[in-house]
Amino acid sequence: MTEPLVRLADGTVKQVSPLTGTTVWTVPGRGGRPLVPPTPDWRPVSAHDRDRLCVFCWGRMLETTPEKSRLVVASDGTASTLDGLPASQLGASTPELRSFANLFEIVSQRYWRTNHGARTPDGVHARAQAYVAEPEGRAQVEALLAARVSAAGTQLAPAGSPAWWQDVDDLFAGSHDVVVARRHLVDGAQFADELAGAGTLDVAEHRRFVAFTVEALRRVYEAQPAARYVAVFQNWLRPAGASQDHLHKQLVAIDEDGPQLARELVLAEQDPALYQHAVLDLAVRHGLVVARNEHAVAVAGVGHRYPSLEVYSTAPAQLPWEHTPAQVDAFADLLHALHAATGAQVPSNEEWHHRPPGAHQPMPWRAVLKWRVSTLAGFEGGTRINVNTIDPWQVAERVVARLHELRAAGRVAPMAIGHQCEDLVLRYGQEAAR
C-alpha cells in the first residue's frame, strides 16, 4: 500500500483515506487563514426570548413531537431520566436534555411498516391514547399532524379513525430521534450570536449529553428490530446542514450498511486490527495524535474532504452502550475538547461510527468531527479529487496549541496533549489479531 499521506517538494499535500479511499489535495499557502470570517450578530436578545428562539428551545416544548425522555439534574448534581411525560408535566421540571422523534424523518415509521412489517412497539399506543386524553396533548398532536400533512401535501385522516391513530402512534414511535441540549445561547447571552455549542458546555454537561445519546441509541435499536444500523450525527450551524442553531444530535435507524460501512466491513474482515494499522499507526507515524486520556485517543484525520478530527475509544468494548460509564466519559471528554478547540462559530458535523450489532467484524466506537469551512466545487465534481485548505498537520498543530490553552484554563477535562500521548493502542475485540 502506498503511503496515504505525503507532502510533495512544492508543499502540496496529497492524502488518501485509508478507510474510504477519498482523495484529498491541500495546496500550500492557504492554511493559516481563520476558519470562518467573523459575522457578528448584534441583535439583542431579552431573557424572555432567549428560551424561545427556535422550536428546540425549552420555551416551545409543545412544538416538537411528544417527548420520549428527559434528563433532569438536581442541584446536588444527581441526574435522573424521566420517560414519557404527559404534556401537562413538561413544565414541572427543567430538563438538561430531551429526546423525541424527528417530525420530518429521513426514514419514516411507514417505511419500516411497509417494507419490513415493523409493528408499533409495545406500550406506544397506550401512551399515545393517554397523551391525547389531555387537552394540551391533543392540541399538540393535532398541530403536529397538520404540519406533517401540509409538508407532505397529503390529507389528514379523520380524527379517531384507525388511520388517524396510526399517524398519532407514529409521532410517539419513530426511529429517527433528536436529542436536544438545554441552551440555545450561552447563559447570560445578550446577543443572538452567542450560541451554545458542544464546546461551550462544561465537562460534566458534555459527558451527560454523550451518555444520554448512547442510551437513546440503544433504545432506537431496541425499538426497531429491523434496523441494520443506527447513524448518529450532530450538524452544527446551517452551513453544516442544521435546521436550527440549537445544539442537538440525531439518530437515524437504517436497513442497510451504506457504502462506507460496507467497505470498512470488507477491510476489517481482511485485517481485524484495521483501525490500529490504518488509522492510529498512521497518525503516530506522522505526528497527528492530538490528545489521549485513559480510554480514548484523538487524532487529526487523513483523507477527509473537510479538515477533520477523529476520536477513538481505546476500550475493549465495541458498541457504545457496552462501554463502562468511565469509558463513555473519556470518549465524551476528548470530543468535548475538540469542539472547544474548534470554537462554536465554526460549522461542523460530528459523525459517530460503531459496529453494526449484527456484524462480526470488530470495529471500535469512534466519532469524526469535520470542519465545514469549504464548499465542494466543479473541480471536485469533475475529478473526484477534493481540495481542502488545511492539511492534517495544520489541523493537529492548531488543535494542540488550543488544547494547551484550554487545559491550562480548566475548560477541558485532564488529558495528555500532542507529544505527551502514550500507549496508543486500540483494544476493541481484536487483541488476538495483533
Ligand SMILES: [Zn+2]
Ligand atoms: Zn433553540
